[in-house]
Amino acid sequence: xxxxxxxxxxxxxxxxxxxxxxxxxxxxxxxxxxxxxxxxxxxxxxxxxxxxxxxxxxxxxxxxxxxxxxxxxxxxxxxxxxxxxxxxxxxxxxxxxxxxxxxxxxxxxxxxxxxx
Amino acid sequence: xxxxxxxxxxxxxxxxxxxxxxxxxxxxxxxxxxxxxxxxxxxxxxxxxxxxxxxxxxxxxxxxxxxxxxxxxxxxxxxxxxxxxxxxxxxxxxxxxxxxxxxxxxxxxxxxxxxx
Numbered sequence: 001x002x003x004x005x006x007x008x009x010x011x012x013x014x015x016x017x018x019x020x021x022x023x024x025x026x027x028x029x030x031x032x033x034x035x036x037x038x039x040x041x042x043x044x045x046x047x048x049x050x051x052x053x054x055x056x057x058x059x060x061x062x063x064x065x066x067x068x069x070x071x072x073x074x075x076x077x078x079x080x081x082x083x084x085x086x087x088x089x090x091x092x093x094x095x096x097x098x099x100x101x102x103x104x105x106x107x108x109x110x111x112x113x114x115x116x
Numbered sequence: 117x118x119x120x121x122x123x124x125x126x127x128x129x130x131x132x133x134x135x136x137x138x139x140x141x142x143x144x145x146x147x148x149x150x151x152x153x154x155x156x157x158x159x160x161x162x163x164x165x166x167x168x169x170x171x172x173x174x175x176x177x178x179x180x181x182x183x184x185x186x187x188x189x190x191x192x193x194x195x196x197x198x199x200x201x202x203x204x205x206x207x208x209x210x211x212x213x214x215x216x217x218x219x220x221x222x223x224x225x226x227x228x229x230x231x232x
Contacts, residue, residue, distance in 0.1 A: 004159070033219070040125075042206060042224040043160075050217050058219070090159055098217065104150060105220060107159035 003027040004108035006091050011113045013085075021076045021111045023091035030096050032074040033105060036060060037088040046089075049074055050098065078113065085115045118143045118211040120190075122223035129197045130231050137192040137226045139207030148210035149190045150220065151181055153203050160206060166190060177201070197230045204228075 003026040013019045025032065031050055035043040045058030049068040063082025068074055074093075078085045089112075092105040119142045129135045141147050148167050152160040164175025171183045181192045192205060204227050208220040 006159075031217075040224060043222040045219055048217065048219060050215075056213070056215060056217065088157075092160075104162045104165055106162065107152075109159045110157070112157070 004091060004093055004106055006089075006108040006111050008111060009109065011111055013113070013115050015115055016080045017115075018077055018079050019085075019113065019115075021078065021089055021091075021113070023074045023076065023108060025072050025074075025091075025093045025106075025108075027093055027095075027106065028071070029093035029106075030071070031094045032068065033092040033094075034058075034064070034066065034074070034076045035090045035092065037090060037110075043090065046076065078115075085113060088112050118147075118209045118221050120149075120207045120209045120221065120223040122205075122207055122226045124226050125224075126227045126229065128229050128231065131199050132196050135194050135197040135201070135228065135230070137205050137207075137228060139190045139192065139223060141188050141190060141207075141209050143209060147183075147190075149181075149183065150208040150210075151175065151179070151190075151192050152206045152208065152222075153177075154206065154225075155203050163192070163205075197228075199230045199232055202228055202230045 005024050007022045033048045034046040044060050047066040049055040065077045090110045091108040094105045095103040121140050150165045151163040154160045166173050166183045174180045204225045207223040211221045
């Protein structure tokens with residue numbers, strides 16, 4: 001899982017509560033990403049950030065929010081507006097996300113969120 | 117939009133036998149293709165990538181992948197499977213978003229089970 005840490009590994013919340021998932025990287029990567037993984041559906045992109053103070057919605061951004069105040073940190077907040085928040089959440093980073101550069105993404109160990 | 121398909125949900129192989137995990141792609145332009153592996157409750161680990169050049173790409177842990185343009189395929193292979201290779205394997209393709217930012221589009225994953 002390289003230099004990307006996610007905490008906590010397991011998280012339990014009651015329905016209606018917002019929860020923030022942590023993602024920190026020490027790889028000096030510019031680009032960071034958040035994915036959601038559900039059984040049989042692969043990975044779906046929630047948000048991504050090319051550089052500090054910039055981020056863009058991915059394919060399933062509704063009910064989520066992010067911030068990128070520091071290069072090494074990209075926290076994800078799962079809000080009460082997210083209809084089905086229970087999932088495995090993965091954070092990733094790459095050297096540079098700009099077109100013309102095809103750098104692989106490196107993933108953190110993931111956070112399993114359960115909302116009841 | 118770019119996409120990849122993994123036609124098999126699960127592949128079973130005996131230890132010592134060769135293994136193949138299939139992936140086909142649909143892209144406009146030249147494809148940038150990736151393979152990742154995921155062990156239970158862990159993040160994804162990068163195995164290999166094809167950008168350009170030789171059609172046979174060698175990666176980590178003895179894995180290799182063959183790029184076939186005419187068949188639009190990028191199958192993952194290993195000459196002799198190990199029980200420890202049992203995991204979930206994802207194929208991915210680079211996609212360029214509206215902002216020129218590159219992201220990965222993942223297949224739904226193939227579970228590989230290697231029996232002793």
